Amino acid sequence: MLKPALEPQGSDPALLDRLAAIVGSPHVIADRDSMTDYLVEPRGKWPGSAHAIIRPGSTAEVSAVLRLCQETATAVVPQGGNTGLVGGQMPMDREIVLSLRRLDRVRAVEPMSNSIIVEAGVTLARVRDEAEAVDRMFPLSLASEGSCTIGGNLATNAGGTAVLAYGNARDLVLGLEVVLADGRVLRGLNTLRKDNTGYDLKHLFMGSEGTLGVITAAALKLWPRPLDEAAAFVGLRTPAEALDLLALAQKQAQVTSFELIPRIGIEFTTKHAGARDPLTEHHPWYVLLDAASSTVGGAAADIGNVLEEAFERDLIGDATVSASIDQRRAFWRLRESLSDVQRLEGGSIKHDIAVPLSAIPTFLAEADAAVERLIPGVRVVAFGHVGDGNLHYNLSQPLGADQASFLGRWEEVNAVVHGIVTRLGGSISAEHGIGQSKRDLLPEVKDPTALALMHTIKQALDPKGILNPGKVLQR
Amino acid sequence: MLKPALEPQGSDPALLDRLAAIVGSPHVIADRDSMTDYLVEPRGKWPGSAHAIIRPGSTAEVSAVLRLCQETATAVVPQGGNTGLVGGQMPMDREIVLSLRRLDRVRAVEPMSNSIIVEAGVTLARVRDEAEAVDRMFPLSLASEGSCTIGGNLATNAGGTAVLAYGNARDLVLGLEVVLADGRVLRGLNTLRKDNTGYDLKHLFMGSEGTLGVITAAALKLWPRPLDEAAAFVGLRTPAEALDLLALAQKQAQVTSFELIPRIGIEFTTKHAGARDPLTEHHPWYVLLDAASSTVGGAAADIGNVLEEAFERDLIGDATVSASIDQRRAFWRLRESLSDVQRLEGGSIKHDIAVPLSAIPTFLAEADAAVERLIPGVRVVAFGHVGDGNLHYNLSQPLGADQASFLGRWEEVNAVVHGIVTRLGGSISAEHGIGQSKRDLLPEVKDPTALALMHTIKQALDPKGILNPGKVLQR
Numbered sequence: 001m002l003k004p005a006l007e008p009q010g011s012d013p014a015l016l017d018r019l020a021a022i023v024g025s026p027h028v029i030a031d032r033d034s035m036t037d038y039l040v041e042p043r044g045k046w047p048g049s050a051h052a053i054i055r056p057g058s059t060a061e062v063s064a065v066l067r068l069c070q071e072t073a074t075a076v077v078p079q080g081g082n083t084g085l086v087g088g089q090m091p092m093d094r095e096i097v098l099s100l101r102r103l104d105r106v107r108a109v110e111p112m113s114n115s116i117i118v119e120a121g122v123t124l125a126r127v128r129d130e131a132e133a134v135d136r137m138f139p140l141s142l143a144s145e146g147s148c149t150i151g152g153n154l155a156t157n158a159g160g161t162a163v164l165a166y167g168n169a170r171d172l173v174l175g176l177e178v179v180l181a182d183g184r185v186l187r188g189l190n191t192l193r194k195d196n197t198g199y200d201l202k203h204l205f206m207g208s209e210g211t212l213g214v215i216t217a218a219a220l221k222l223w224p225r226p227l228d229e230a231a232a233f234v235g236l237r238t239p240a241e242a243l244d245l246l247a248l249a250q251k252q253a254q255v256t257s258f259e260l261i262p263r264i265g266i267e268f269t270t271k272h273a274g275a276r277d278p279l280t281e282h283h284p285w286y287v288l289l290d291a292a293s294s295t296v297g298g299a300a301a302d303i304g305n306v307l308e309e310a311f312e313r314d315l316i317g318d319a320t321v322s323a324s325i326d327q328r329r330a331f332w333r334l335r336e337s338l339s340d341v342q343r344l345e346g347g348s349i350k351h352d353i354a355v356p357l358s359a360i361p362t363f364l365a366e367a368d369a370a371v372e373r374l375i376p377g378v379r380v381v382a383f384g385h386v387g388d389g390n391l392h393y394n395l396s397q398p399l400g401a402d403q404a405s406f407l408g409r410w411e412e413v414n415a416v417v418h419g420i421v422t423r424l425g426g427s428i429s430a431e432h433g434i435g436q437s438k439r440d441l442l443p444e445v446k447d448p449t450a451l452a453l454m455h456t457i458k459q460a461l462d463p464k465g466i467l468n469p470g471k472v473l474q475r
Numbered sequence: 476m477l478k479p480a481l482e483p484q485g486s487d488p489a490l491l492d493r494l495a496a497i498v499g500s501p502h503v504i505a506d507r508d509s510m511t512d513y514l515v516e517p518r519g520k521w522p523g524s525a526h527a528i529i530r531p532g533s534t535a536e537v538s539a540v541l542r543l544c545q546e547t548a549t550a551v552v553p554q555g556g557n558t559g560l561v562g563g564q565m566p567m568d569r570e571i572v573l574s575l576r577r578l579d580r581v582r583a584v585e586p587m588s589n590s591i592i593v594e595a596g597v598t599l600a601r602v603r604d605e606a607e608a609v610d611r612m613f614p615l616s617l618a619s620e621g622s623c624t625i626g627g628n629l630a631t632n633a634g635g636t637a638v639l640a641y642g643n644a645r646d647l648v649l650g651l652e653v654v655l656a657d658g659r660v661l662r663g664l665n666t667l668r669k670d671n672t673g674y675d676l677k678h679l680f681m682g683s684e685g686t687l688g689v690i691t692a693a694a695l696k697l698w699p700r701p702l703d704e705a706a707a708f709v710g711l712r713t714p715a716e717a718l719d720l721l722a723l724a725q726k727q728a729q730v731t732s733f734e735l736i737p738r739i740g741i742e743f744t745t746k747h748a749g750a751r752d753p754l755t756e757h758h759p760w761y762v763l764l765d766a767a768s769s770t771v772g773g774a775a776a777d778i779g780n781v782l783e784e785a786f787e788r789d790l791i792g793d794a795t796v797s798a799s800i801d802q803r804r805a806f807w808r809l810r811e812s813l814s815d816v817q818r819l820e821g822g823s824i825k826h827d828i829a830v831p832l833s834a835i836p837t838f839l840a841e842a843d844a845a846v847e848r849l850i851p852g853v854r855v856v857a858f859g860h861v862g863d864g865n866l867h868y869n870l871s872q873p874l875g876a877d878q879a880s881f882l883g884r885w886e887e888v889n890a891v892v893h894g895i896v897t898r899l900g901g902s903i904s905a906e907h908g909i910g911q912s913k914r915d916l917l918p919e920v921k922d923p924t925a926l927a928l929m930h931t932i933k934q935a936l937d938p939k940g941i942l943n944p945g946k947v948l949q950r
Contacts, residue, residue: 110831110833111722112718112722112832112833113831113832113833113864114832115831156671157671157675159669159671163668163669164668167646168669170675171642171646180924180928184924184927185924186922186924186925186928187922187924187925188922188925190831190900190901190902191831191900192829192830192831192864192900192901192902192905193638193639193829193832193863193864193865194634194638194643194829194860194863194864194865194902194905194906195829195902195904195905196631196632196634196682196902196904196905196906196907196908196909197902197903197904197909197913197917197920197921198682198909198917198921198925198926198929198947198948199679199682199683199687199928199929199932199947200632200645200678200679200681200682201925201928201929203675203678203679204674204675204678204679206675207671207673207674207675208674212674224722224725224726225726227726227727243587247586247587247699250699251699251700251702251769252702252769252770253769254729254769294726294727294728294729294777295727295773295777295780298770302769302770305770354667354668354669354670355667356585356588356590356665356666356667357587357588357589357668358585358587358588385669388668388669389588389667389668389669390668390669425665425666425667426667427665427667427669427670427671427672428672429670429671429672430667430669430670430671431669431671432671433671434671434672434673438672442672442673445672446672446673447661447662447663449655449659449660449661449662450661450662450663450673450676451673452659453655453661453674453676453936454673454674454676456935456936457674457932457935459935460931460932460934460935461928461931472673472674473673
């Protein structure tokens, strides 16, 4: 299972010369120190080992590199901003890392067509800025948006906080330019809203984590900027009541985000991140709700109506609506610091799960009981995009426990939690992908016909297996 | 190019017996009269010739039928409500027609998860009704919704009037159940909003017109029903001003439909369909705009604000906002009768094109000039989903012209119009698909790498070529 499909390329200096002839010598990085940036990923779990980092500057260069790699059966790991959380962007076995960061041009901005065409290496933050500059909005939003690149966002079908209203990354795409394993360039950068001329090829590449082709540019959808936005921070008793609040809110407001936060999350952020508790009383659960409106002042008014009815129905205990942009930002800073503050409470065992919305309360009840049985005193910090059925079901070590021995139980805890998720018809990777991290779990949770079809497609598109080998699928 | 890949099955009575053993004798229809319903399509352009119609009653029966067809190299044409406009559902060469109409169960309705699971043969109207029954909304809406089936809608990635706000049919899908060419069943009916466990397989089948697999059931997204809806009928001078109105409206209202209608369309509908001209003065162009709101009375108020600003900017000549549900329906009846009334004006040569939104005015100017050069006096009836860049660019014969000789120029006119579309980066089939109608045009307009990849995928998923042969792709 772990045997390399291809020979490591470490012994072929001529290959590097040929690569340098394509991208220029300064863009072939082969010394250990200079490679470090590309070989250490955010979780520190999957140390990379590469023959070299290749930094092409254009689609034509990517095409030439892949043609050469195809000819020489050289394995290639595409990489964007190196922010992925499942090791998908890390070379495992002295492959070539193909960094897309130099493909960083904005090729076209078309406010009238509500579209923008950008190259893979443009950061997400820059895409958002370019949209704002023409009074438009690109809704994908992630904590890492300053450094992650749009190519990586699309290759991994990133999620984030605005999925409820705008969909996952794949839903924001009109067209793609992709270099195939043999160097052919699929030119699909149209900005059409409707095009039924044949099979939809773009969705194959999105979410395939660089195993089927290398995305070099994308035509993205833009939206009008909402005239008005507001947020509410709501305290309530149970996740079931959070779901009732969601249904109520979606009826009466344009809800763009709906995030669940447990009491322990407020405690961690007030203790470690200097956050202020937005509500005076303590509540077992909190919801951070964002709404937009096409009327000035409409968002806060809509939220006000929702909260009024929620109080009447006794769904919520307390709530506050953002009175200013600063206050709305403070709510969001609290939400976004939840991952970081966990680090200051010792080891964390993490999950990125989704279940059908109606199964959220059952999932939490069953998983909480199961992990407490496994590790008495474990502190559950379950938070995230509950409006999408997606929770980061993270566990902080018991107070005073030994960090290493706690973390040593990662797989065991995962197995129990994933078992519950699977039984409820859920996903063990809602938004982070498979990468190295969950590759060997995939056969356990995936429909066997779906898995077989994935292998069929991999074989058809990359018969030599040079694209990101050993990621997503076992070799 | 037109040679059959497989032998016609007309000479094998044993095959029908084996099929009858799977689906039951009453569901194998082989006599000519009873087959008629399945072999005549709406445009009367592609007469079908079938060995038999097979009507399975379950996914297991579809699977068994395809296993047998795979074993015997029997070609199969999947068919839903038989409303397609490009001949995709018509057998060309005595194939077996696989009618999915008996797969008509609603498997699950989950208002809390905003989802519904239906089998392929459920009509679109029924999906919409089932959603309404639980206070939800399924936004796909087509003139043929009473008879078209959801399986066909998804296999062809149907468009319709609500794409602007909700996307094409493929965007309304959470998961699919699909029977592959060899009878294996892909079980992907999950209702998750986020699932990044491997390749997205469902989008391959949507829009592939039954050439890669047979969709037997779908998990669909539902939405909260809008608290309020209203429509406006607007008269204006040019398509460019219609686009300016769209940008203005999208900023200040939740625009769900934005349809363009030319003056000649009003004349045809008032003359033939008993419609009342909604405005007192005549205008060269009209827009039918629908908006929703999460506030009671909000839709009409938002539209009012939009129209007020549009008047101030001199974008529009006159407008009326629907004062009642009946009036809104009357606006829509006018819009939806546009295809029918053209029939009463003689022959029509049709196009289903899309261009980037900003190219709409250029397209209309160039195409109008080109078709007038070809056929002086031709009457252009360009209408449709202009908010999506999609127009039904239809041409009624010149007054007093001979219908047959006008229709005889269909291909010649298509070639000219499609040439302009292609030059503007557009699509020659925005929502109707390829089927038989545009199969031989595809190689002229499609990126060669995309077309090659389509063949690669067809070969990988259906190596014997039994699924809807000769549709979409040349054999």
